Amino acid sequence: MAKKLIAGVAVLAATALLAGCSSGASSSSDTGKVTGEITVLTNRTDIVDTTFKDYAAQFEKAYPGTKVKFEAIAKYETDVATRMSSGSYGDVLLIPNTVTKAQLPQFFEPLDSVEKLGETYRFVNEAAYDGEAYGVAQTGNAQGIVYNKKVWTAAGITDLPTTPTEFLADLTLIKDKTDAVPYYTNYKDGWPLSQWDGNRAITGDADESNKLIVSDAPWAKGQYHEVTDGLLFDIVKDGLSEEDPSTTDWETSKTSLGSGKVASMVLGSWSITQMQDAAVTAGGAKEDIGYMPFPYQVDGKFYSTVAGDYKNGISTKSENKATARAWIDWFAQKSGYAAEQGGLSPLVDGEVPAVLDDFTTAGVEYLELTPAPAGKETLENDIVSSSEIDLTGNIYRAKLIDIARGAAEGDKASYFAELNKKWADAVKSVG
Template sequence: MRRGISAVAMAAAIVLGATACGGSSDNKSTGDAAKDPAGVSGDITYWDTSDATNEAPVYQSLIKDFMAKYPKIKVKYVNVPFSDVENKFKTAAQSGKGAPDVVRADVGLIPEYASNHYIAPLDGTAALKDTGDFTQGPLNTTKYEGKTYGVPSVTDTLGLLYNKELFAKAGITKPPTTWDEFISVSKTIKDKTGVTGTYVNPDTYFLMPLLFGEGTDLADAAAKKITINSPEAVKAVTKAKEIYDTSSAKVDFASAYDNMQTSFKNGKVAMLIQGPWSVSDDISGSAFKGKESNLGYAPVPAGSTGKPQAPTGGHDLAVYQGSKNLDASYLFTEFMTSSASQVTIATKTGTLPTRTSAYTPAVTADPKIAGFKSIMDTARPRVALAQVGSLFTPLQQQYVKILQGQVSVQAGLDAAASEFATLLPGFTK
C-alpha cells in the first residue's frame, strides 16, 4: 500500500538527503559475501514491518536459521509498525544515526530512498541471486534510474473479489472483464437480488486500475510530463465517477475502508476492488465464514486499452547505504528472499511470494494465494519517481471532491496537476 508525505517533508528529505551519512566510503563491501560467505562476520539490525502477532514469529524463526547457517553474523530483530517505519527510517538515514542495516520497505518508497542515497545499489552483490526466478512485476519495483535498490520479499496487487452466491442468484456466470460490464453486472445484481453491486473506495490507490486501464499514470517520468489531467486520465476518473453514481453503496468518507469491508464480508455488496491483505477479514463475515469457496477472484476490469492492470504492491528488502557491515547485510537479504524462505513465509502467513519457484503445491493450496497468483500477471509498478508517494495527497483531495460532485472531473484533475507541478520541478503539464 502507498502513503504520501507533505511537500514540506519531501523538500526537507531532498535537502537532507544530499548530506545524509549513508554514503560513507568507509562502509564499502569487501566482496567477501560473494567470495567467502562463511567467513563473513558482523552484527546487523533488521527492521521488519510484518504483523507483529501473526507474521513476525515466522520471520524471527527464519533469522534463527540464518544465524545457524552463518554463525559469525548476529542479527538484531526489530518489529516496527508499518505506519511508523517510513518516517523513522528517513529520520535515521538523514542523520546517519540509528538506521537499520536492512529494512523491509514498501515498494512505493524504493525510488525515494534510492534518490536520497539512503539505500545501497545491489547490482553485483550477494543480495541479488537467481534474479531470473523473480516474477517480473515485483522485480520491477526494485529499479531506479537503471539500478537495483531492493530485493522482492512479498508481493500483492488489486483484484476483483466477488460473492459467487450473489452472482448465481442474479444469473451471472462470470465476473465482469471491463468497467462497463462491471456497471452492467451491478445493475443486474441489484435488480435480481436487491444487493448493491459494489462499494467504491475513495482512496486514490484504488483509482490506479482505472488510470492504468486507459494507458496512463500520475506522470510520465521519461517525458517529464504530468499526466494526471490528460484526456486519458479524465476518461478514467469519469468512469470512476460513473461507477460511484450508479453502482456503489453510499460511501461514508470518514470510515470508508472499514465500512467497505463490513458491507462486502456480510453480503451487503457483491463485488470489491481489493487486495489479498483483506481476505482474512473477508472470510470472517457471514457471507464467507465456513464457506470460503464462495469468495471469487478475478483480475480488475479493463479500460479502453483492453488490458486489466493494477499496481504492484508489497515489500522489498533494502540495505542501508551507511551500513558498517554491508557483506553481512547482503547475505541476510539474499537468505530472507530465497525461494526456500519465501515458501516458509507464504505457507505460514498467507502472503504471496515473489519467486516463481516458491509457488509450490503447498503454497498454492491456500485459496487466496492461488486466486491472486494469476492476477499478479496483470500487475505493473507505479511511476518510478522519488516524489510518487507525495503525489497521492493532492490527488486524494480532488478525487473526493469529484466523487461528491463538488468539482467537475476536469477541474479537479487540473487542480491536482497544479499541485503536482510544485512537487515535480521541471515537469510540464
Template structure:
C-alpha cells in the first residue's frame, strides 16, 4: 500500500505525508524572512556551517526510551557524530513522567542541557517560555526550511507568544520528530476465538467488550500508575463520542465546557468499564510498560495506546496484532494525536547553532527513513514509503493517513491549561478507581478550565 496519495489538507492537525527527500540548502534564505521578529537568545550569529563551530559537546535530554524509538535515537546520534565529528552528543534519557517532573529544574540550573524534548501546551512548553528557558527557533526555521517542510497547522503546535501566554501563535520553540495517534491495538487470535472482527467504530469496540468477557478473555489491558495512560484512555473515548471539532475546541479554549454531555458520557464509559471488569483489576497500580507486556503476552484483547508502541508490539506479537483508530460520531476516525514532543534549544545552550544542526539532522528526510526502519512513525513519511497491508505497520500507516486526511486529530487534552495534566490524570485514576463519580470528575476539569480562562 502506497500511503502517499494526494489529498486536501484538513482544518486541524494536518501533517504533510509526502515531501521530497532532497536535502534543503544550508543558505536557503536569510534569517527572519518568514516575517517573525524572533531572534536567538544567544548573541551568536546564525550559521549552518557546523565545521566553523569548533569542538562542541551538546547535552541532550530526551524521553525516547522505548523500543524502536530508542534504537532510532541511538542510530541517529551515531550518524550525526560521524557526519559532524567536532560535535559530541551526551544523551540523557528520562521517562515521560520523569521528564515532566525534572526538566524545569534542570533548565533553571547552571548545568542546563542544550537540547531537550519539551511537551507541548501550557503545562510544560508554555511554562518554559514564560520563564525564558527556551530559545525561539524562527531564525533556524528559515535557513533549514522548517517553515516550508511542515504545514503551519503542525508548526503551530510548537508555537507560543514570547510571554508563554498564548499557545499556537507567536514564535516557534520546537520541531517534532514523530507523528502519533492513539488507537486500539487488538489481538487477532483472541478476536477470532470470540467470533469477532477487528473494530472499526467506537460502537464495534464497546460491543465487543462483554462478548470477550463471556468468552473468558480479559477485554482490555491497561495500566495507569504512570498517569499519562489515563489521558489516552479518556481522550480517545472523548474524541470518538464528541467528535474532533468539539473535542479540539475544548482543548484550545475555543468553546464548550468539560461538563457538557460528551465529556460526561466519556467519563461514564470509563467508570463502567472499570466496574464491569473490562479494565483489569488493580490497573492504577500497574505501569504502562507492564500493561503493554501483559497485552503482548495475551492477557488482554484490546489495548488503547499510541503508535509509539509499534516497534515493541511488532517484535513481541508479529502478525497477531492490529491497530485501529476508531470512527466516531461523524463516521470518520477521530482520535487523540498530533506530533511527538518537540525538540527545543534551551536558553543556556553552549552553542545554539550546533544545537540547531542537531535538530535538523534528527528531523530531516534521512532521519524519517531511520525512524521507519526502526518501527516508528515519522511526522513526515519518506516519499516512497510503502507499508504492507495486514501488518501492524500497514495498519498504523493507513490509519495515520486517514485520520490526517479527514481532519480527525484531537490535540492531547493536557495541553488545555498549565495545571490540566495533574487535574486530568489524578481525576482519571480516581474515576476508574471508584473514588469519584463521572459528574465529580468532569466538574473538576471544568473548575481547572474556568480558572485558567478567567486569568487569561
C-alpha cells in the first residue's frame, strides 16, 4: 500500500470529525516502564502479517515483557479520523494528514521540543506545534519521477530532460516510437495527483512554502505551481497520457510501469521499490526502473524536495506511553524499515538509500523546506480551506485534467487566473 498524501478540502469532512473531540489524556495506568502491550495502527496492509510481525518479535526480544499488536487499516485517513473522534485509536499511530498542527496537542503526546528531538531526527518540524514535536517519520521521501528505463531507451532518449519542454518532447518520442503510454495520471484513484505538489523545492528555494502563504498569484508565469501544473496540463492536452483517465487504477499502474506498458509517473521515492517489485513480477528486473529529477533546473542544477513520510505519534489516550515511545524510537533507529522501503533515513546522520543512486549520478541536491514562522504554522491549511484549492489533494488537479482533455470548459490560462483569484482572496481573508 502506497503512502497517500491527502489534505485540504479533499479531507475537510474527515477534519470536521476531529474538530469536535475533547482534548487531554484519559486516566492512565502507565507506569513509566517499558513493559506491557501496545496497539500500533498502520496503513501497511500488505506487510503487516510478514515484515511487521518480524519487527514486533525483534522489539519484544529487545524489551522483555512487552507485546506489540498491529491493526492494519486500508482506508487509513478516513477510518482513523473516525476512530480518533471516538477516542479509541491505539497507542501508536501514523498521524493522519487530516490533523492540523493546531490539533496535534489535542490528540498526540509531545515527544520533546523541536530543538531537542531535531538533534536525533529529521523532519520533526512537519509534525510540530508551538515548539513541541509530536511525531517521528517512518522514513523520508525525495520527490521526482519514477520511470521505466527500457521504454525511454527504446524511444532513443539518452539524456535526462532538464526543462518541461524537453520532458514533453521525450514523452512524444515514447508515444511515436513505442507502444507504451508515455505518462499515467492515476486520475481515478485521485491521491497520486497530490504528488505533483511535493516538488516545491525544484526552484532551489527552501522558502517556497513560506512565499506561497503571502503570494497573490501562485499560478503566474514562472511560479512553481504554474510550472508543475502547467506541465501536467500540457501532458494531457497533447495526448501523452492514458486515453481515458476515468478508468485508471493504482495497483494496475504499478504492473504497467514495471512491465513497460507505462513509461513514467510523478511519485515520491517511496514508489521506487514498489515499481521494482512489479518489474520483477512482470518478468523484468529491478534495474528496469529508474528515478529522475523533475525536469527543471536552476543554474544547471537539479533540486529535489525531501520530507518525512507518515509520522509515528503517541495517542493521548494511550495507557502505556512509555512502551509506545520505546516502539517509536526502536522503529526509527533499529527496524531498518526506511532502508527496506528505499526511503531516506529519519535519522539526522542516516545514509542515502541505494535506490536513489540515479539522483546521486545526476548531481541532485536535496532540500528540506523551511518550516512556517511561529504563529503561522496553520496558515497554509487555512488558505487552502478558504480557497477550496486542495494543494495536496486531488480535486483541483482533476479539474485541470478535465479541462485539458476537453471534459470541462476553459483553458489553461483561464483556469490559472481563476486559481490565482481564489488564492489571493483567501490570503486576504485569513491573513
